[in-house]
Amino acid sequence: xxxxxxEPQSVLVLGGTSxxxxxxxxxxxxxxxxxxxxxxxxxxxxxxxxxxxxALNIAGVESIEFDAKNTGTHGAIIDAAFDTSxxxxxxxxxxxxxxxxxxxxxxxxxxxxxxxxxxxxxxxGLHIARRLKNQGHGxxxxxxxxxxxxxRRSNFVYGSTKAGLDxxxxxxxxxxEKTGAHVLIVRPGFVRTRMTSHxxxxxxxTNPEDVAKIIVSALKKGKSTVYAPGxxxxxxxxxxxxxxxxFRKLPS
Amino acid sequence: MSxxxxxxxxxxxxxxxxxxxxxxxxxxxxxxxxxxxxxxxxVLARGLGRSYGDAAQSGGATVIDMTxxxxxxxxxxxxxxxxxxxxxxxxxxxxxxxxxFFVPVSAGTRIITVGGAIAADIHxxxxxxxxxxxxxxxxxxxxxxxxxxxxxxxxxxxxxxxxGGMGLTGIITRATFTVIPIQSSYICVDTERAKTLDSVMSxxxxxxxxxxxxxxxxxxxxxxxxxxxxxGDHASIAQCNSEGIKDPESYDPKNIATAPGLVPRGLxxxxxxRAFNEGWYRKxxxxxxxxxxxxxxxxxxxxxxQDWNRIYGPRGFLQYQFQVPDTASDxxxxxxxxxxxxxxxxxxxxxxxxxxxxxxxxxxxxxGWTLAADLPAGIxxxxxxxxxxxxxxxxxxxxxxxxxxxxxxPANFARTYPRLDEWRGIRDTMDPNHVFASDxxxxxxx
Numbered sequence: 001x002x003x004x005x006x007e008p009q010s011v012l013v014l015g016g017t018s019x020x021x022x023x024x025x026x027x028x029x030x031x032x033x034x035x036x037x038x039x040x041x042x043x044x045x046x047x048x049x050x051x052x053x054x055a056l057n058i059a060g061v062e063s064i065e066f067d068a069k070n071t072g073t074h075g076a077i078i079d080a081a082f083d084t085s086x087x088x089x090x091x092x093x094x095x096x097x098x099x100x101x102x103x104x105x106x107x108x109x110x111x112x113x114x115x116x117x118x119x120x121x122x123x124x125g126l127h128i129a130r131r132l133k134n135q136g137h138g139x140x141x142x143x144x145x146x147x148x149x150x151x152r153r154s155n156f157v158y159g160s161t162k163a164g165l166d167x168x169x170x171x172x173x174x175x176x177e178k179t180g181a182h183v184l185i186v187r188p189g190f191v192r193t194r195m196t197s198h199x200x201x202x203x204x205x206t207n208p209e210d211v212a213k214i215i216v217s218a219l220k221k222g223k224s225t226v227y228a229p230g231x232x233x234x235x236x237x238x239x240x241x242x243x244x245x246x247f248r249k250l251p252s
Numbered sequence: 253m254s255x256x257x258x259x260x261x262x263x264x265x266x267x268x269x270x271x272x273x274x275x276x277x278x279x280x281x282x283x284x285x286x287x288x289x290x291x292x293x294x295v296l297a298r299g300l301g302r303s304y305g306d307a308a309q310s311g312g313a314t315v316i317d318m319t320x321x322x323x324x325x326x327x328x329x330x331x332x333x334x335x336x337x338x339x340x341x342x343x344x345x346x347x348x349x350x351x352x353f354f355v356p357v358s359a360g361t362r363i364i365t366v367g368g369a370i371a372a373d374i375h376x377x378x379x380x381x382x383x384x385x386x387x388x389x390x391x392x393x394x395x396x397x398x399x400x401x402x403x404x405x406x407x408x409x410x411x412x413x414x415x416g417g418m419g420l421t422g423i424i425t426r427a428t429f430t431v432i433p434i435q436s437s438y439i440c441v442d443t444e445r446a447k448t449l450d451s452v453m454s455x456x457x458x459x460x461x462x463x464x465x466x467x468x469x470x471x472x473x474x475x476x477x478x479x480x481x482x483x484g485d486h487a488s489i490a491q492c493n494s495e496g497i498k499d500p501e502s503y504d505p506k507n508i509a510t511a512p513g514l515v516p517r518g519l520x521x522x523x524x525x526r527a528f529n530e531g532w533y534r535k536x537x538x539x540x541x542x543x544x545x546x547x548x549x550x551x552x553x554x555x556x557x558q559d560w561n562r563i564y565g566p567r568g569f570l571q572y573q574f575q576v577p578d579t580a581s582d583x584x585x586x587x588x589x590x591x592x593x594x595x596x597x598x599x600x601x602x603x604x605x606x607x608x609x610x611x612x613x614x615x616x617x618x619x620g621w622t623l624a625a626d627l628p629a630g631i632x633x634x635x636x637x638x639x640x641x642x643x644x645x646x647x648x649x650x651x652x653x654x655x656x657x658x659x660x661x662p663a664n665f666a667r668t669y670p671r672l673d674e675w676r677g678i679r680d681t682m683d684p685n686h687v688f689a690s691d692x693x694x695x696x697x698x
């Protein structure tokens with residue numbers, strides 16, 4: 001349960017190695033944390049993520065097995081997590097960037113990106129929503145992306161999965177109205193992570209810690225959409241209305 | 253059976269709402285059915301929602317609104333009232349005060365139910381001599397976690413597990429409690445202004461036993477800890493006559509105002525609270541004796557302003573109330589100065605002496621001091637500061653009041669209620685499947 005000051009007792013991360021999700025947990029008030037579940041495919045990096053949080057004396061950190069593509073298993077995994085105790089915050093953080101050029105040459109790579117980022121999120125998101133609704137409280141944090149705001153030549157396969165995910169999350173938030181459960185959509189710009197380390201940085205680049213601060217503050221305030229950094233909201237509003245010929249002339 | 257409606261519920265502090273299936277109570281039979289047919293989220297009874305934190309809400313559960321069953325009757329011969337759990341103290345007072353009786357214990361609000369008064373084991377300004385509400389209950393009917401109805405008396409450990417049990421042992425449907433005879437609806441009040449916290453506390457130590465009721469308001473903004481002590485007893489007819497009061501038995505408290513629905517953040521800030529505290533201190537004379545006040549003005553001054561909890565704005569507020577033994581009376585001053593350090597503006601800071609506790613394993617009051625401060629939830633550093641205070645309070649054998657708590661840790665709760673395991677043992681016989689659950693019980697892992 002959240003306490004009166006909004007401090008969570010339990011957090012579930014789907015995509016347990018996500019740097020943004022881990023930074024978010026580190027940024028959260030820790031006094032009341034009792035249970036932190038990092039869900040992902042068993043791997044050294046998942047173990048390292050658990051160790052990283054344990055080293056900070058965060059209580060109740062454990063990993064659970066979860067594969068975004070294996071949607072048939074989502075229900076049982078999420079039920080097991082919620083059956084033990086209520087979960088205050090769920091962070092839907094898994095996703096792959098993929099490679100645009102490879103995807104265009106080999107559509108099966110595009111399918112892979114779409115399956116993880118969109119299909120996997122829809123499946124997990126609906127199971128989570130069912131359980132949040134059942135417990136009458138809790139927030140689902142969805143890591144979307146500005147890449148979904150307007151498709152770009154350079155990354156539209158990834159961008160389209162995030163656009164789909166974003167639309168799904170908006171609708172899910174509406175579906176959860178008056179159930180006590182909420183959805184927080186986070187739309188980061190370029191974030192310095194493993195996923196983007198091979199790419200040239202874009203303007204308004206941030207670090208996972210910056211995004212984490214924005215997420216924790218938004219959770220406390222009960223917001224439903226945030227950009228990271230915040231002013232990207234206005235940049236994207238501008239880009240979305242830019243005429244096509246102009247938009248396409250922008251550096252990708 | 254009445255229909256369940258998904259409803260957002262919160263405590264009086266309005267801090268952490270959750271959504272439950274709210275059902276109006278209409279019979280013991282229906283309540284038993286709701287218990288036996290409950291979902292895995294469980295069942296909880298709710299009264300008038302005056303507990304500050306998360307005691308009367310339960311996310312996803314079936315929450316039974318008890319305020320639809322409100323019958324009660326006064327038995328003047330045995331000097332007792334038998335009431336449905338959902339009957340309010342307000343409605344009972346309106347009936348019994350004109351007939352010359354008063355409730356044995358009155359909290360700071362009369363807008364509470366009998367069931368809630370028992371579940372929280374409320375205390376009042378007379379705790380130092382009369383104990384808490386549960387000490388005056390002679391019998392109650394409780395429906396347990398298997399849907400079975402029991403009539404409990406003080407001889408039964410289940411009775412005491414239910415006193416202060418926060419609704420987690422069963423649903424109280426009916427109770428009988430003793431009432432006290434009074435001659436008038438007035439209280440004869442003596443007021444004393446004291447310039448320092450030490451002088452407030454020593455005066456209370458020396459003179460509390462001379463009065464049935466006593467309480468001190470503390471100026472939380474002033475570093476002196478100055479305060480105003482008010483003490484009183486029920487006024488006799490003769491006292492009322494000599495003051496020229498024409499209707500000494502009439503009793504009809506009214507709302508004098510309603511707080512507005514939308515209050516901006518930060519209305520209560522250091523400046524406005526400082527001004528209030530200064531004014532409130534100055535309003536009282538250095539010393540006054542024999543003033544006659546109406547029951548409502550003396551016991552329930554805030555009930556005159558409907559929905560006063562809204563003045564804290566959208567983020568809500570919490571009340572920090574702790575008890576410490578006399579040997580640790582310095583913690584009262586420590587708490588006041590720590591809260592002042594972080595600029596926590598409290599305009600309602602109340603200090604009171606407790607007499608001995610009762611047999612209830614989870615009943616809050618124990619001998620010593622109790623301090624209560626209302627605090628806006630948005631203050632920075634509030635969580636850390638209160639955690640530090642929790643440590644200090646628990647180290648000396650003190651504890652927090654569950655009807656006010658909205659933020660202590662499960663470990664702090666378990667440490668400060670040493671009879672928790674004994675209580676759990678009784679609870680497990682009354683509710684083996686843990687059907688009764690609240691957000692409080694989940695948060696504190698009760």
